[in-house]
Each structure stands twice: as C-alpha cells, then as structure tokens.
Amino acid sequence: MPDAAEMMDTPTKPAIEGSAAAAILLMLLDENEAATILKHLAPDEVRQLAKAMFDTANASEQQIGQALDRFVVRSRDVSALAIGADVRIRTVINQAVGNVRADNILAAVAPQRSAASLEILRWMDVEAISGLLAQEHPQVGALILSVLVPDVAARAIETLDEILQADLVLRAAMLTSVPAAAIEDLESVLASANVDGQRVAKQAIGGPSDVAKIMKKMPKSLSERTIRALKKTDKALAQAIEEEMFIFENLRDLDKKSLGSVLRSVDAAQLAVALKGADDDMVDLCLATMSKRASETIRDEMAEMTMVKRADVDDAQKTVMTIVRQMAASGDIMIAGGGDDYV
Template sequence: MSDDNEQQGGSKQQRKLSRVEQAAVLLMSLGEADAAQILKHMGPKEVQRVGVAMSNMTDVSKGEVQSSLDEFVDAVGTQTGLGVGNDDYIRGVLTQALGDDKASSLIDRIIVGGNTTGLDTLKWMEPRAVADMIRHEHPQIQAIVVSYLDPDQSAEILNVLDDKVRLDVVMRVASLESIQPQALQELNDILEKQFSGGAGTQTSRIGGVKRAADIMNFMDRGVEGSLMDSIKDQNPDLATTIEDLMFVFDNLKDVDDRGIQSLLREVSSDVLVVALKGADEEVKDKIFRNMSKRAGELLADDLEAKGPVKVSEVESAQKDIITIARRMAEAGEITLGGAGEEMM
C-alpha cells in the first residue's frame, strides 16, 4: 500500500497539465497588461475555461511552469484568436481567480477598445438572461439568436423556455438555412442599442438541421427526450435526421484509437471516472484499450472506489467530455466517428 501511495504521490508531482491548465499557468506568469492583451483575442468560452483553471491552480512546480512555457513556444506559431467583448460573467470568473483588485484591472484592460457586435455580446451573457431577453420576441428572431450562439449556450436557453416555444424554435432552427445580411444587421443594430457594440458583421449562413442536432446534444436528457418526441409527432423524418446527426457519449466507441488517446490527454481523471460510471461496456473497453497498463489499473481502482454516482453527475461529466471532443474535432485534432460524420 505504501508503495502505491509513493507512486501516486510521485505522479502527482510530475503531473501532465492539460492545455487549459498550461494556458492558466502562462497567464499567471505574465503581468496584468500582457495577460489582458492575450485574453482580448480569446472567445467567451475560452476565457471562462482558463479563468476557472486559474482559480483551481495550486502547488504549481517550477518544472510544470517550464514545461508549459516550452509547449507554448512550440505551439505559438499555429495559434489564432477570436475577437471578444465583455460581460459580468467574465468579471465574476476572473475575480474568483485573481481577487477583486487584480481582476478589476485586468478586465478594464480587456474591455478597452472592444468591438463586439450585438449578437456577439449575447455570448457573454448567462443563458437565462438571454432567454429573458428573447422570450417575447417573434419565434423567428428567437431561432436566429439560438442558431447564432454556441450550441451549449443555446441548449441552456431552450431549457428555460416553455415547451411549446422550445419546440417551435428548434423546428425553425432546423429549417433555417440562410438569412439576408441586411436582416441580420438590423437585428445586430437593435441589440447594440442595448449593449453599445461596434459595427455588425454580416453573416448569411446560419441554422440548419445539423445546428439543431448540436444544440440538442447539450440539452438536459429529460428535456431533450421530450422535445424529440414532440418533433417526431410533427415531422418524423426531421426527427430521424436530427437523431442521426447527434453525437452522444456512446459514440466515442466509433472514434479511432489515436483520437481517443488525444482526447484522454485533455480530460481530467476525476471527470473521466464519473463519466464512465454510466457508460456502456463498449465505451469503457475503448477507453481502457487506449491507456497504458498502469493508467488503466489506476482508473479501474478509481472506478471501484468511487461508488454510486447520481445520474445527473454522470450526464454532466459526459457532456464535459463531449464538449472537449467537439472542440478538438472543430480544431482538426480528432475526427468524430459515428452518426453525422459525413455532415461534419
């Protein structure tokens, strides 16, 4: 037992930080002005993830700092950024990570010179606040907003809308293929009157069945099941198409071995243990086959020691992993197999 403890202790000191943790280490190694310049070029979800990682970083060794800096130098030539805006949400995340004084200074530097469109500003808002904003708008406006935002945020927005509204919006998202740039600009202008943003970006390609499937992937399982039943009642063919395009946790068994290995490097062991508590045997076998013998033994021990886990916790952990998988797929780092692969 003592040997195992020593081995585990040693592995903890020599832990391999995830990319998000490495980014957090890098930002915390910089001054506020330089960190702010970097955060300016990151999207809302990226800032959220890095902010949370910063708040959780403890006992970072010199070796981990050096390793993070070395990997940054190697990768910096391939990185790109996205323009961002500002919202109370990022203020809360960075305040938790850095404290009131440092966060306030950092946020001010991020906000200066911001050029966020009305629709982009919604990406920084809590989903419930967005839902309250669009609750009394025409369903087509609601569908455009939901199509424009990231699928996980859109799913949370739909979760708090009434059943009938939710069904109407998803049906419209699925049938929405394009929108006139002028109409999108007008919607931007309306929102910018409330948010004081910059000039709107013209976008014509939006929505579609794949977008509807992406959004439903992130919805609470009970809500998603009820919504799918309603869609089947109105349009069975559309429901079948959406189901075919949805990528769920069990589809990980269709990802190639190299993709699984890359994914595992980005997923924390705690999240993986909880997610596997509710996974089918094929997925578990896939995971274990792509781990070293020692890592697999540790995972098996953790699964046995974990005991019963709430279904809601399992679903949340599985969604976290699917979110990482989708992000890596969009970056071209892995290929998601299974349903909807041709469309992706």
C-alpha cells in the first residue's frame, strides 16, 4: 500500500472537455459512421469538432479512456424511446390512419425541420452571402438575412449600399412567417448549391427581435444610420427594433454608476412595478445602486403589492427602457453592445 507521500505525489487525472471527448469518439469510429454523425450537426459544431479532432490526434491512452467513460455515463441518461423515435412515430401514424391523414396530423404536431436551402446558407462565407444580398430581390435578401446568425448577418450587410441596407432591414423586420413560394424562390437562387426543392410549412423567422440582434452586432455609426433611415419609412417598426435592442434584462450590462443614474430618473412607484416582474438578483442589483432609504421604500412598495398584471409590469419596464435610450442618446450613459462600439 503506498504511503501518504506517494499518494500526494500522484497527479490528479484531468477531466477531458466535451468537444475533445466527442472528437476522440469520432476518430475511433469508421469514417462512414463518423461522417453520418457529422451530417446531423450545425456548421459551427462541425468546425469545432474538426479543430478538436486535430488537437486530439495524439491523444493518450488515458484520454481515450476518459472519453469512453464520459460517453458511457452520458448514454445512461438517453431514453431508449428517443432512439429512432421520429421514424417509428411516423410509421405508426401512417399505418393507423393512412398516408394523407398522417401527413396532416404530423404537419401540425411534429417538430419543424429547417428547409435544406435555409441550412445551406449557414455554410456560406460572409462575402458570398453579401453578394447574394446585393444581387437578389430585397424580399429574398430579407429572408436570407433573417435566417443567418446575427453576427454573420451584420457583417454581410455592412458593405451594402445604404438604401439597400435600410430596405433589407425593413423587410426582415416585417417578416412573421414565410410561405412555401418564398422558400422556392430562395431555392432557385441557391440552385447551384444543389439544394433539393421541396415545399415546406411556414416557418416563424425574422421580425423586430431578430433584426435587433443583427443591429446590435453592427458598428454604432452603421446601426444609427440604418435606424434613422428606417424611421423615415416606418417609425413604429423602427421603435420596436430599438426597444428590442436593449431590453429590461440588459440593465445588468450597465455599470453601477450608469444604472444608478437611470434608476434615480424613474418614478419610485413605477420602478417598484417594473422590478416586481424581475428575479431576485435583478432586484438586488438595481436597489444596490440606490441609497438605503430609497431601496427600503421600493422594497416596501413591492411587498405591499399583491397580484400585478403582466401588462402593467411590461409597461413599467418599457418606461424604464425609454429613459435608458434617452440618456444614452444624450451621452449621459453608455450602453454596451455587440458591435464595434454600439452605445
């Protein structure tokens, strides 16, 4: 039996990271089997795994063992019902009610699958996407813009003409669902990528929320210019996008001084209603910027409230955010954003 000194000298076995473990498991599989698995992953996941596979090419026996152990442990949490569930469910419903009725039922209840054309966009580089946005009809461009990851969309739109930028943002913000005909137009645009044509159900994409995420990734000057142009066309829509760009939850991103400045400008009763809909951490964060007396007053008002309508909470929070945007516009506070220097 080793003595205490020897036990202390024994190095602790380092835990292997998830991506490294997955990479090792893929490399242990047959090439065709590994390729089949990768086909079901998103572009970013494939890129991450590809890098991890290079990094773990010289994995030790110990690391391989850790990866296998991790796989076994995680596999215990996977329900046997989940394996091949989609195919089994569709087969059962088809046999029970026939193909036509089954299609109608499954179209309403089955998880939606992205059209192949929308998926292929996620694999294209920014320059190619930007070229598509510049060449194609703005409605097709708006669909492309809405499907992309926000930071990719922001970079793709950055080099476009100012008028086209505003038009694309307007159209993307007005999207709610996409008919099959629009998907078919996009499929024809991407025909060179060998996308299989197929009619698909309407998909909920786009809208002010998605556009706001894109705008936050843009440099400050570009986002401000685009919002100004959008206001000339649809002021209400531009305001909706601005509201989505910085929501009540994002108060966490303000520094303590800025947050305190904002909250001191809000009516105490209205702030109490706004915080009534926030979690305890947010309440503590906000009240920590105030004097002891002021914070106690707010807490007392919140305690005296019973049931508060969600609509009243939303209105109070919007009022707070209106003050945030006014103070940001006047330069009194700085709002952190995802772009180069968005305030």
